[in-house]
Amino acid sequence: MTHDAIIIGAGPAGSSTAIALAQHGWSVAMVEKVAFPRRKVCGEFMSGTSLALLDRLGVGEIWRAEAGPEIRRVGFFSGEVLAEAPMPRAETGLGRALGRDRLDTVLLQAAERAGVEILQPCKAVAIHRQGDLQSVTVEAGQQQRDLTAPVIIAAHGSWEAGKLPSQLERTSRPSDLFGFKAHFIGAGLSPDLMPLLVFPGGYGGMVTADRGRVSISCCFRRDVLSGLRQRWGNIAAADAVSRHVLASCRGVATVLAGAELDGPWLAAGPIHPGIRAGYDKGIFRVGNIAGESHPVIAEGISMALQSGWLLARELIASGKGNEGHDEAGRRYERQWRRQFSTRLRASALIARIALRPGSRTVMRAVVKTFPAALTLGARLSGKTRPVPGF
Template sequence: MKTAHDAIIVGAGPAGSTAAIRLAEAGWSVALIEKQSFPRRKVCGECIAATNLPLLDALGVGAAFDALAGPELRRVGIFAGTRKVTAALPAFAATRHPWGRALGREHLDTLLLQRAAAVGVHLWQPWTVKHVSRDGRDHVCHALDVESAVTATVSAPLLIAAHGSWQPDPFVAARASRPQRGGDLFAFKATFTNAELEPGLLPVLAFPGGYGGIVLGDHGRTTLAFCIRRDTLGECRARYRSRSAALSAYAYLQSCCTGVRDALGTATLAAPWLSIGPIRPGMRAPWRDDGTFAIGNIAGEAHPILGEGVSMAIQSAWLLCDRLIARDDTVRGAQVSATAVAEAGRDYSASWRRSFARRIRLAAAFAHLAMQPGATRTLLPLLQRWPVILTASARHGAKVQRVVDPVANCVHSH
């Protein structure tokens, strides 16, 4: 089987579905290839920053998001050791959505994917892209139907990588295996009912060798998601020998964080633990030498301490689509020009760096501070005295910084 489109997008997380919806609405023929069946859960803190909510409206899923998501996130906090400090979260000014909210990825990603199908995107699901090649001007995805093992090729002059950063990359022949390091981060997530967390509070959890977050989301469920260093996880497994990796890490987290014990001590696990890792925070290439675009985590990933990954996924897709749609007559269909595609790639790459490079560096700095017991011991008394520092950190941590404006449909430079 062989099919041709204007663009192929690999991966239907928030980045891939956003790009698919925007290009299809601009009249493009788009193939979106996703290997998992939806709805599917995912390791994620599930906090959707306020800056995304106007974008969800523009994508056509805002009303459904409003109906499902948890309470408005109006307070930020830090739980470390025996201390709990909370402060106001800054509002995202001048919109009808001043506050972020949390929504399970099984809901958010499904809403976006269903919207993509509704606007005419050709869905290949559950199909996995095994590798990609070139045939003249076209990129060719060699895909496999996960259920029937039937194979197919899907081709288009534009190829957008949106397959996240935690799974094998079909765009590179073989990633050189990196030696294991004690500082590699593994991530865990669980969902609970009957937790005792203040609605609308978003505390960061800081503990020796890791960090995380906890939040009340949709359907009264509380999500706990955290990262833990490989060496710390090894110590947990040695300490709690009979337990799984997730449960030994959770036992350790509870032992070092009163706030977690208070919030989840009597809570009931509502869905099985999920884990992934090592995660790969850092900057990669939004525009690649092989003539492909990258959006979302595969373009670059902030340490999840800021809870900004979904924002970067949706917003990077938006930045790219603005540039492709503006060049519609030279990057699409029979008239596609390699020069115009490369120009769009360089333009997108520059705007990506302007928008996200600082966020990635800041998240790395916060993550390293949170994992150092010495740093939190010094900082917490200060934060307890002046919680306004937490509010300012959230403001500078990009929680309320606009990257794209769907109303003006223009790019904000900063």
């Protein structure tokens, strides 16, 4: 079966690319290995910069109706320090949070309405070239078949191991960061506040999402997490995360006092911050596999959506078929860097400060004395940077 484009992964990056291409008459197949709705390790906040893009993708009205409250303040919880400052406002509005179990489903449904062929649950297991086309071998249950297209787009994220040429090799280092996420009901977080959490060995964030759920997400160093588990009798990683964050951040303990866990803790990783090739070995990349910021700046969803839009614009401009892909790839990579490189550098700096014991102490003192530094950090992280074409 031949399409104009095959997209591997149906998260925000894959779905935004698929919808934009289908809206311009492309025949698109999107392969997703997991059935939706699904929960996922993610901070769930989306900046106001992407609101116009959501409208273009046909999901803005649903998102506004279901997402949590507008986030008007950015906060800081670390040790005994609690601080807050105004969240910088984008021209299109303030950001809000919607659970990935709902957001991904809404985007997938929009892709289906746009005419995208959805293969789910279905896993891409191999990619190989057939003349001017590329073939993706997909597997559903015990059945395999090949899909062919001139354009292959990897949107499977950077955490997933596998043998596809776009997937990253696994490494194991003490400094690796692993992500954890949980929802709570009945938490005492101010609805319009999104605090940054900084604690020994990691960092995180909290935000009020849909249906009053408070989402807490954290990144932990591998070696620190291993030491905590051993110290407390080899307890489960999620239990170590919860106990450590509550003990290290008075603000978190206050917010979660009396709250109930809504579903189990999730874990994923290690994360791979940095800029990678947006086009390599004939495969285009969007979302985390193209480049990944430290989650400390809460820009993952916005970057995923916007990277899909940036790539779709370049592919539409180059036309269907297999001509001009190399130039489209180069244009996309340049656009990607212009749009996201500043926030990647900002995230790396903030994460480095948060993870170093001495720097963490200085960070607390600076934020306590000059809380406006939080507003500056949010601005540097891309909270007000417009999306090209809007």
